[in-house]
Amino acid sequence: MSADTRRMQAAVWYGARDVRIAEVDVPAPGHGEVLIEVAYCGICGSDLHEYADGPHAIPVAEPHPGSGATAPLVLGHEFCGTVVALGASVTHLTVGDRVAVEPNYRCGECARCRAGEYNICRHFGFAGLMGNGGMAEYAAIPAYMAHRLPENVSLEQAALFEPASVALHALQRAGATPETVTVVGLGPVGLLTVRLARERDVRRIVAVDVAPARLELAAGLGATDLIDAGLEGGAGERIRELTGGEGVDVAFEVVGSESALRTCLAATRRGGRVVLVGLAPEVSLDTFALVNNEQSIVASVGYRDTYPELIRLVAQRGLDLTPVITSTIALEGLVAQGFETLMRGAGDQVKILVDPAARRDRLVSCAASAGTATPATSDSRRRC
Numbered sequence: 001m002s003a004d005t006r007r008m009q010a011a012v013w014y015g016a017r018d019v020r021i022a023e024v025d026v027p028a029p030g031h032g033e034v035l036i037e038v039a040y041c042g043i044c045g046s047d048l049h050e051y052a053d054g055p056h057a058i059p060v061a062e063p064h065p066g067s068g069a070t071a072p073l074v075l076g077h078e079f080c081g082t083v084v085a086l087g088a089s090v091t092h093l094t095v096g097d098r099v100a101v102e103p104n105y106r107c108g109e110c111a112r113c114r115a116g117e118y119n120i121c122r123h124f125g126f127a128g129l130m131g132n133g134g135m136a137e138y139a140a141i142p143a144y145m146a147h148r149l150p151e152n153v154s155l156e157q158a159a160l161f162e163p164a165s166v167a168l169h170a171l172q173r174a175g176a177t178p179e180t181v182t183v184v185g186l187g188p189v190g191l192l193t194v195r196l197a198r199e200r201d202v203r204r205i206v207a208v209d210v211a212p213a214r215l216e217l218a219a220g221l222g223a224t225d226l227i228d229a230g231l232e233g234g235a236g237e238r239i240r241e242l243t244g245g246e247g248v249d250v251a252f253e254v255v256g257s258e259s260a261l262r263t264c265l266a267a268t269r270r271g272g273r274v275v276l277v278g279l280a281p282e283v284s285l286d287t288f289a290l291v292n293n294e295q296s297i298v299a300s301v302g303y304r305d306t307y308p309e310l311i312r313l314v315a316q317r318g319l320d321l322t323p324v325i326t327s328t329i330a331l332e333g334l335v336a337q338g339f340e341t342l343m344r345g346a347g348d349q350v351k352i353l354v355d356p357a358a359r360r361d362r363l364v365s366c367a368a369s370a371g372t373a374t375p376a377t378s379d380s381r382r383r384c
Contacts, residue, residue: 007023007026009024011074013051013058013072017052028085031087033090033142035139036081036084038134038138038357040080040158042188042351043334043339043352043353045187048339048343051343059130066125066131073132073133074135074136075129075133078162078163080100080149080159083146097148099149101134102306103162104119105130106118110123119169119302119304120301135334150315157320160325161307163189168309170300173298174273178250179203180249181248182248182263184252184253188350191218204242205223206226209228209229220323221323225239234266235266235267237266239266240266240267247270248268260278261283265286265295273295325352328352329353330354
């Protein structure tokens with residue numbers, strides 16, 4: 001591939017409510033990078049926030065130290081695809097490898113990186129938020145982000161490894177495998193927390209949300225009890241009733257709101273733990289009750305060393321993450337069919353994947369119909 005002469009379609013963030021599907025140069029992989037042809041890129045809540053009223057994480061004044069980038073930049077950090085070119089010094093990957101992308105920038109030199117805690121690197125960031133990402137036909141990424149996939153792991157599964165990693169890391173932050181848990185908030189990460197808790201043989205999994213469709217999906221993923229978050233008298237009290245007045249061992253707050261945190265605390269037993277996954281800017285706490293109940297609150301951000309475990313679970317144990325996928329759209333539909341649909345709170349939509357190759361497929365199809373010879377392009381999806 002002659003990257004310097006090729007163009008591609010990409011979703012470029014210029015500002016709040018200003019995401020453009022633009023034609024840009026296909027990037028050339030630099031030293032230690034690989035170029036991948038993107039198969040799928042999921043839409044994350046972080047993308048929605050940047051679209052609605054950003055910038056939040058996107059660098060606009062100073063370049064991010066991990067990427068050297070500032071806006072405008074290509075969105076998308078939940079992506080996967082096929083390696084099509086290698087930069088200098090890349091030896092552990094080959095052209096044609098199907099890969100899941102772990103989009104974390106890390107410096108490798110700070111105290112936390114040296115301790116193996118690269119998810120809290122002092123220069124931590126995500127490709128697709130702090131640098132160019134995967135809502136494009138091609139993406140150049142540091143080679144350390146690419147995890148080779150076995151033949152029996154589909155790219156649809158790999159597109160979910162990023163949100164599933166958030167869920168898996170949260171479960172790891174909960175400590176030893178609990179017997180009973182509550183998951184408050186059934187977006188993609190909450191639903192994947194339910195599924196991975198079931199994979200860990202958690203005996204009782206109480207799922208809490210306001211959307212009946214998401215509660216039903218949680219039941220299919222392994223939840224043993226379903227509770228309407230708007231329940232009169234409080235969802236937390238209902239969970240205590242279900243557990244004989246004791247409460248659950250661990251509650252996961254996956255909303256990012258004070259009310260959800262209060263539900264978690266009310267649902268958790270004395271000596272139990274609440275894991276904060278959602279992003280709430282500020283909350284107030286009854287610290288008197290917190291101390292008297294000797295409850296712990298721990299935070300969980302991003303993930304580390306989770307991709308190999310997810311690949312193993314899918315390849316060897318048959319873990320299926322794909323029930324959370326509710327739509328796959330073309331890149332040009334990102335704003336209308338993706339962002340705007342999710343911001344309206346459509347209860348039937350959970351995880352929407354963007355398929356950047358859909359446009360190429362149509363162009364090839366149209367050219368073929370017209371009898372025009374068009375060079376074939378590799379379509380990673382057909383190798384699933």
